[in-house]
Amino acid sequence: xxxxxxxxxLSVREGDxxxxxxxxxxxxxxxxxxxxxxxxxxxxxLTYIFSxxxxxxxxxxxxxLNKKDKHLSLRIADTxxxxxxxxxxxxxxGNDYKLSFGAGTTVxxxx
Amino acid sequence: DTGxxxxxxxxxxxxxQNVTFRCDPISEHNxxxxxxxxxxxxxxxxxxxxxxAQLEKSRLLSDRFSAERPKGSFSTLExxxxxxxxxxxxxxxxxxxxxxxxxxxxxxxxxxx
Numbered sequence: 650x651x652x653x654x655x656x657x658x659l660s661v662r663e664g665d666x667x668x669x670x671x672x673x674x675x676x677x678x679x680x681x682x683x684x685x686x687x688x689x690x691x692x693x694x695l696t697y698i699f700s701x702x703x704x705x706x707x708x709x710x711x712x713x714l715n716k717k718d719k720h721l722s723l724r725i726a727d728t729x730x731x732x733x734x735x736x737x738x739x740x741x742x743g744n745d746y747k748l749s750f751g752a753g754t755t756v757x758x759x760x
Numbered sequence: 761d762t763g764x765x766x767x768x769x770x771x772x773x774x775x776x777q778n779v780t781f782r783c784d785p786i787s788e789h790n791x792x793x794x795x796x797x798x799x800x801x802x803x804x805x806x807x808x809x810x811x812x813a814q815l816e817k818s819r820l821l822s823d824r825f826s827a828e829r830p831k832g833s834f835s836t837l838e839x840x841x842x843x844x845x846x847x848x849x850x851x852x853x854x855x856x857x858x859x860x861x862x863x864x865x866x867x868x869x870x871x872x873x
Contacts (some may be wrong), residue, residue, distance in 0.1 A: 653802070680860055691764075691851060692803070692864040699860070737802050746791065746855055746862050747816065750802030 651675035655738050655751035661758055667725040669754045671738030674719065678740040681714060682748065683723045686735045695723070695736075725756075733758045764865035766852050772871045773842055780838045781868040785854030792835050793862070794827055795851040796820065803851055809835060842872045 652674045661667045673681075679700045684692040698705045698712045698721075705712045711724040721740075725732055735755050739748040765784045773779050785792045791810050795803035806825070807817045811832040821827075824842075829835040839846055849867040 682862070684864070689869075691766075691866040692853075694861060694863060697860055739802070745808070745816070746793070746860075747805050747808065748795075748803075748862065750804070752800070752802050 651678070651740065651742070651749050653738055653740055653749050653751040655736075655754045657752065657754060659754055659756045661728050661756065663728060663730060663758050663760050665728055667723075667728045667732065667756055667758075669723045669725075669736050669738075669756065671721040671723075671751055672719055673721070673738075673740045673749075675740065675742055675749075676716070676719060677742045678719075679743055680741045680746070681712075681721050682737075682739040682741075683710075683712065683721075684737040684739060684750075686737065686753070692737065728756075728758050730758050730760070732756060764852055764854050764863055766850075766865040766868050768868060769866060770869045770871075772873065774873050775844060776841055778838065778840045779842055779870060780836055781850050781852075781870075782834060782836050783852030783854075783865060784834045785852070786856075786863060789854035789856050789863075790832070791855045791857075792829055793853040793855075794835070794837050795853065795864075797849040797851055797867070798847075806837075839870070842870075844872045846870060847872045 682697040735753040738751040793808040794806040797803040809829040853864040
């Protein structure tokens with residue numbers, strides 16, 4: 650599988666914006682995902698983007714894709730305490746949806 | 761049907777015992793995936809099915825692991841002669857044809873003593 654790298658921790662103040670970054674190695678990645686995992690729970694699909702897009706916005710979430718640098722980011726506007734969780738970046742090279750995940754970024758929202 | 765369901769949610773077993781996990785995908789999703797997640801890591805792909813056909817198995821899936829999806833609906837993942845290293849969360853996911861959306865269940869956590 651390919652390598653997907655994420656920073657491990659992010660601390661953000663409530664109400665501020667959070668930006669979680671991800672880099673990947675396979676330039677043929679066609680689908681790129683962000684998942685959220687709360688303690689003891691499964692993965693919740695937050696959003697995904699196709700490789701032919703540069704940006705996708707969905708309410709408080711904005712995904713940016715820089716294909717040249719193989720860099721994906723997730724911005725959460727107006728971060729709330731309920732956003733505290735582990736966020737996983739995942740990519741897949743084709744329509745088999747065999748995802749390669751990063752190790753996850755633990756986001757802590759402080760009051 | 762509101763999502764992918766997995767059973768049991770938690771399983772504690774002694775080394776050497778066999779365990780089986782079940783996954784019920786979202787209705788009419790033709791693809792079903794199994795992943796394994798260890799503490800502090802992201803999920804790792806194990807295997808996937810399109811309908812009843814098992815199309816790919818990861819090298820992580822040793823001979824002690826077997827997965828089935830006999831009627832193209834629910835799937836089972838069996839681990840024989842469990843080892844302590846098998847302790848992990850086993851996640852199931854499903855998707856429809858060409859939707860781009862892969863939905864995960866809540867997982868089955870295995871602890872091997």
